[in-house]
Amino acid sequence: xxxxxxxxxxxxxxxxxxxxxxxxxxxxxxxxxxxxxxxxxxxxxxxxxxxxxxxxxxxxxxxxxxxxxxxxxxxxxxxxxxxxxxxxxxxxxxxxxxxxxxxxxxxxxxxxxx
Amino acid sequence: xxxxxxxxxxxxxxxxxxxxxxxxxxxxxxxxxxxxxxxxxxxxxxxxxxxxxxxxxxxxxxxxxxxxxxxxxxxxxxxxxxxxxxxxxxxxxxxxxxxxxxxxxxxxxxxxx
Numbered sequence: 201x202x203x204x205x206x207x208x209x210x211x212x213x214x215x216x217x218x219x220x221x222x223x224x225x226x227x228x229x230x231x232x233x234x235x236x237x238x239x240x241x242x243x244x245x246x247x248x249x250x251x252x253x254x255x256x257x258x259x260x261x262x263x264x265x266x267x268x269x270x271x272x273x274x275x276x277x278x279x280x281x282x283x284x285x286x287x288x289x290x291x292x293x294x295x296x297x298x299x300x301x302x303x304x305x306x307x308x309x310x311x312x313x314x
Numbered sequence: 315x316x317x318x319x320x321x322x323x324x325x326x327x328x329x330x331x332x333x334x335x336x337x338x339x340x341x342x343x344x345x346x347x348x349x350x351x352x353x354x355x356x357x358x359x360x361x362x363x364x365x366x367x368x369x370x371x372x373x374x375x376x377x378x379x380x381x382x383x384x385x386x387x388x389x390x391x392x393x394x395x396x397x398x399x400x401x402x403x404x405x406x407x408x409x410x411x412x413x414x415x416x417x418x419x420x421x422x423x424x425x426x427x
Binding site: 204231233240241242243244245248250256258290292294301302303305306307308 | 318320355356357360405415416417419420
């Protein structure tokens with residue numbers, strides 16, 4: 201399995217506060233992704249990265265920003281948390297090369313915004 | 315845009331029963347199709363995949379066949395076990411590069427002994 205860790209694993213915060221979630225990988229994978237998981241919606245892509253300092257928006261990017269200053273770290277920031285951002289957040293990575301390679305997922309971060 | 319639709323859950327079966335979880339998709343091109351599984355408290359793991367029409371993906375007794383004519387990728391298993399209890403996600407990805415995944419809503423499966 202790809203070595204993917206997420207921190208924190210659980211967080212409770214208040215509306216209006218900034219929150220940063222961290223994804224760390226040890227596999228030197230080029231691509232990294234942030235998804236959110238909500239009942240009835242499956243997983244939806246928030247942002248992704250295709251290299252250091254190279255990022256792009258996904259399906260549900262409003263209210264989120266990302267940064268990738270090193271290959272191994274991909275940060276997701278909620279600029280001003282809202283209750284609608286209560287969710288479980290998953291990071292994923294994928295190596296480059298070849299077609300249709302597997303995405304490896306981290307264990308998730310459960311975020312509650314009060 | 316691309317989308318994936320799975321059968322509504324939850325699904326509850328007895329051990330050794332036959333399992334089918336339906337999945338259909340809408341895509342503009344020729345996507346690759348995946349089934350991911352999520353065990354309680356964990357992230358997602360790839361269960362199986364198929365990259366072109368008529369391909370059959372298989373793993374751990376699960377199978378799914380890429381049917382272009384019906385735009386479907388139904389998951390099947392002949393005899394389920396309690397350890398198969400999990401949430402199952404159908405997904406697709408298109409093209410080269412980032413190969414972003416589009417997921418269905420997930421189907422929770424519970425197997426009773």
